[in-house]
Amino acid sequence: MNNRMKTIQRKTWAVITLSVIVLLSWTSCGTSRKQALVPQEPKMLHILAVNDMHAAIDNFPRFAFIVDSLRALYPDMLLFSGGDNQTGNPINDQYSPKGLPMIELMNALRFDVSAVGNHEFDCGPEGFRLLLEKASFDFLCANLAPPTGKTYRILPNKTIKMPNGLTVGVTSVLAINTGGIPDTHPDNAVGFTFYDPFETASKQLAMRDRCDVFIYLNHLGFEEDMALAGQLPKDAADLIIGGHSHTKIDNEQFHHNILITQAENKLKYATLITVKVNPDGTKERHMKLLPVGKKGNEQATVRAMVDKYNDNPAMKELLAEATDEFTSYEQVGYLMADALRDGTKTEIALINHGGVRIEQLSKGGITVRDVYTMDPFGNESVLFKLTGHELKALFIAAWPLDEELPIYPSGLKTRYLFAPDGTVSNVELFMPDGTPADMDRTYTVAMNNYMASVYKYEHQDPGTGLFQPTAENMIRYLKALKTVPSYRNEQRVELKK
Known part of the structure; x- marks a missing residue:
């Protein structure tokens, strides 16, 4: 070539x-x-949240239908509870073991996680531990430590890996009172150690960088959740899903660029939360409050479960007839105080506002179920001998502990006087006929053991436990009374501001 x-x-x-x-x-x-x-594509997260269900098992069939309908739209939707699942329905509260119906219903709906609320402790330390073992979902609380040597299935936080690749971090803090424990009888929290919820919440920020979406599922109260949002660095959390204060939040509340939600109580509502995570890391968050308590379609399987729980003839026993309806906590509280005074044969009986769990009682038949609904805690009667001065100290000490709500008395009338800053400056005591109480005289006084344990005031008599449940005392009282008079015009407490 x-x-x-x-x-x-x-x-x-x-x-x-x-x-x-x-x-x-x-x-x-x-x-x-x-x-x-x-x-x-942006990634979506859907959460349905409830709080303070308080054993509202009768709303579960409707709620289950709503959950199923939403899961048909959002198959990976998470289901959260903000705590206080327990206490409020005698079918659940008097069940053996106590509280199991609520856990079984939550299992049936496939809850993903629940905050620990103060009323979770109402089942007692061992009862609470049993319910934790029965639950197929996790309970969260970062600001408690269980009793030494005891295992409680409570996590400080949890990471959830979603099918679309999102990582969701959830933590929780629980409100504690001035006594350093949640709002429950002190005996129910024996051995537990509780830490400041705000300091604990800040420490939980350590998991923020490991998550695409970071959530506080708190049982703290709406005002406290807002305060927490304000103390956290801006954008430190995406959501605070709350409970404890029974606040109905029906429009979007952003504080420090954190969306805060809460859905009142007793399964009247649920909050549907949507988080859109964009490719650049920015997020769009929205919420919508959905009515649950209204009548509508129900899920058949859950309806059958609830009907089985409700098939309890003992709860339907008729005790007495009310000649008029009760329309306030005050009126029901007076009835409970009258029953306590009669059953203990004391001169005076006292019922704290928090011990009255219903504000309405219909005219007509009063059943065993009604009694355990108004008084679900299993409290027992305690007898004291207190002077007029000691009684006055009790009322003043109780005011801030009872969320600035009065004690309901029997055999006594009270007048609260207030300082310009809103604190109680004095409480005047009167006998039922309106004459001033003898402040130097010693009176026999009955109250429940929660009040006896929590109220801190100067008094000589340590009290004598009568081993007499207040609810059982009420049942005996109503059976003997047969006809309950009207309390419509009864006024034993005056708030003079």
């Missing part, structure tokens, strides 16, 4: 090689540009 032909061949192969390189380069660049032009 001559030199001219060799030169032509070399040039031809050079052109071919260059063409291949260019073609491959175009193909590669074309693929890269095509990938760059395809936008990444």
Whole structure:
């Protein structure tokens, strides 16, 4: 082959090689540009949240239908509770073991996680531990430590990996009172150690960087949740899902760029929360309050479960007839105080506002179920001998502990006087006929053991436990009374501001 032909061949192969390189380069660049032009899709998170259900088992069939309907739209939707699942329905509260119906119903609906509320402790330390073992979902509380040597299935936080790749971090803090425990009888919290919820919440920020979405599922109260949002760094959390204060939040509440929600109580509502996580990391958060308590379609399986729980003839026993309806906590509280005074044969009986769990009682038949609904805690009667001065000290000490709500008395009338700053400056005591109480005299006084344990005031008599449940005392009282008079115009407490 001559030199001219060799030169032509070399040039031809050079052109071919260059063409291949260019073609491959175009193909590669074309693929890269095509990938760059395809936008990444945002990732969605849906959460349905309730709080303070207080054993409202009769609303569960409707709630289950709503949950199923939403899961048909959002198969990966999370189901959260903000705590206080227990206490409020005698079918649940008097069940053996106490509180199990609520746990079984929550299992049936496939709850993902629940905050620990103060009323979770109402089952007692061992009862609470049993319910934790029965639950197929996790309970969260970061600001408690269980009794030494005891295992409680309570986590400080939890990470949930969603099918779409999102990582959801959840933690929880629980409100504690001035006594350093949640609002429950002190005996129910024996051995537990509780820590400041705000300091604990700040420490939980350590898990923030491991999550795409970071949530506080608190049992703290709406005002406290707002305060927490204010103390956290801006954008430190995406959501605070709350409980404890029974606040109905029906529009979006952002504080320090944190969305705060709460859905009142007793399964009247549920909050549907949507979080859209964009490819650049920004988030869009929205909430909608959904009515649950209204009548509508129900889930058949859960309806059968609730009907089985409710099939309890003992709860339907008729005790007495009310000649008029009761329309306030005050009226029901007076009835409970009268029953306590009669059963203990004391001169005075006292019922704290928090011990009265219903504000309405219909005219007509009063049943065993009604009694355990108004007085669900299993409290027992305690007898004291207190002077008028000691009684006055009790009322003043109780006011801030009872969320600035009065004690309901029997055999006594009270007048609260207030300082300009809103604190109680004095409580005047009167006998039922309106004459001033003898402050130097010693009176026999009955109250429940929660009041006896929690109220801190100067008194000599340590009290005598009567081993007499206040609810059982009420049942005996109503059976003997047969006809309950009207309390519509009864006024034993005056708040003079």
